[in-house]
Amino acid sequence: MPNMFEIMAEARMREAVAKGDLKDLPGQGKPLNLDDENPFIPADKRMVFHILKNAGMVPEEVAIRQEVEKLKKQLEAATDEAQKKELRKKLEQESIRHSILMERFYK
Helix, strand or coil: CCCHHHHHHHHHHHHHHHHCCCCEEEECCCCCCCCCCCCCCCCHHHHHHHHHHHCCCHHHHHHHHHHHHHHHHHHHHHHCHHHHHHHHHHHHHHHHHHHHHHHHHHC
């Protein structure tokens, strides 16, 4: 449920659009490029992350999350009960690993 600030911000944006205040802005109609200027990455770490990304490397928490999603899809497609049991076990283990890693990251 949106809070009061979000409701007010949304209303002001609608007013600006209705008045035409947001027309002809620089970059209008073009996708945002957040690769090099991601505001969530500290400035001193951007180059390192850029190099790792170009090398095809991802942070451990991303790799684990990708594995979790892959296991979920495999579990949905599985028909054999023994295979489903094994996939559930792996899925639970990877989910726990991801939770522990994220808990450490956000402490």
